[in-house]
Amino acid sequence: MPIKKPAELNHKVNKLIENRWSPRAFDGKSISKDVLKSLFEAARWAPSCNNSQPWRFIIALKENEDEYNKALSCFNDRNQRWVKNAPVIGFVCAYQFMGEDKKNRTYFYDTGMAMAQLTLQALEYNLYIHQAGGVLLDIVREKYLIPEDVDVVCGFGLGYQGEADILPDELSERELQPRKRNPIDEFVFTSQFNNKFE
Numbered sequence: 001m002p003i004k005k006p007a008e009l010n011h012k013v014n015k016l017i018e019n020r021w022s023p024r025a026f027d028g029k030s031i032s033k034d035v036l037k038s039l040f041e042a043a044r045w046a047p048s049c050n051n052s053q054p055w056r057f058i059i060a061l062k063e064n065e066d067e068y069n070k071a072l073s074c075f076n077d078r079n080q081r082w083v084k085n086a087p088v089i090g091f092v093c094a095y096q097f098m099g100e101d102k103k104n105r106t107y108f109y110d111t112g113m114a115m116a117q118l119t120l121q122a123l124e125y126n127l128y129i130h131q132a133g134g135v136l137l138d139i140v141r142e143k144y145l146i147p148e149d150v151d152v153v154c155g156f157g158l159g160y161q162g163e164a165d166i167l168p169d170e171l172s173e174r175e176l177q178p179r180k181r182n183p184i185d186e187f188v189f190t191s192q193f194n195n196k197f198e
């Protein structure tokens with residue numbers, strides 16, 4: 001049975017947030033185009049500074065072997081060990097400007113918002129995303145002809161969950177490790193920085 005790792009909550013949250021986590025064990029089963037489009041629709045409706053919508057996604061589907069191998073070769077070796085099982089892999093990129101010439105101070109932040117929405121929408125289809133900062137940025141840039149005013153932010157694998165025993169031992173053990181978070185009072189302040197909101 002695929003592993004579930006719901007958040008250990010101190011306060012109530014929505015079920016999608018509670019159940020989202022980043023598995024490395026993916027089943028290779030393909031994802032329909034309709035479902036994929038629904039995930040990008042969720043990203044599409046993310047808020048962004050001045051509605052600048054700086055997010056850009058590049059995806060490769062396992063059924064297109066050459067395309068898939070091209071994308072896979074852009075992940076570092078450690079991440080290739082698990083991302084290679086995901087039926088869809090890809091990269092999130094971010095356009096640096098607002099319009100043509102004004103630098104957008106929040107372009108990474110906006111792009112993260114879109115990815116967060118996509119990630120939660122995925123859960124509604126029992127799909128999981130594991131993001132990977134460990135990508136070969138220059139290689140992505142070169143292979144996908146990424147323009148200079150666009151940053152490569154992160155790679156990701158997307159798919160239905162598989163059994164942990166498809167992973168190398170080290171990773172299947174990590175799959176079972178508990179998820180941890182800092183308590184709210186370490187990051188929510190009032191009055192001045194570091195003054196806890198309790």
Ligand SMILES: Cc1cc2nc3c(=O)[nH]c(=O)nc-3n(C[C@H](O)[C@H](O)[C@H](O)COP(=O)(O)O)c2cc1C
Pocket residue numbers: 020021022023079130131132133134135154179
């Ligand atoms: C921007 C970003 C980069 C990440 N890079 C990697 C990575 O290179 N390799 C990896 O195995 N996991 C990576 N992760 C996954 C995180 O380690 C994971 O989200 C974190 O430990 C919290 O676990 P959870 O998502 O299951 O709650 C990344 C996540 C994010 C958001």
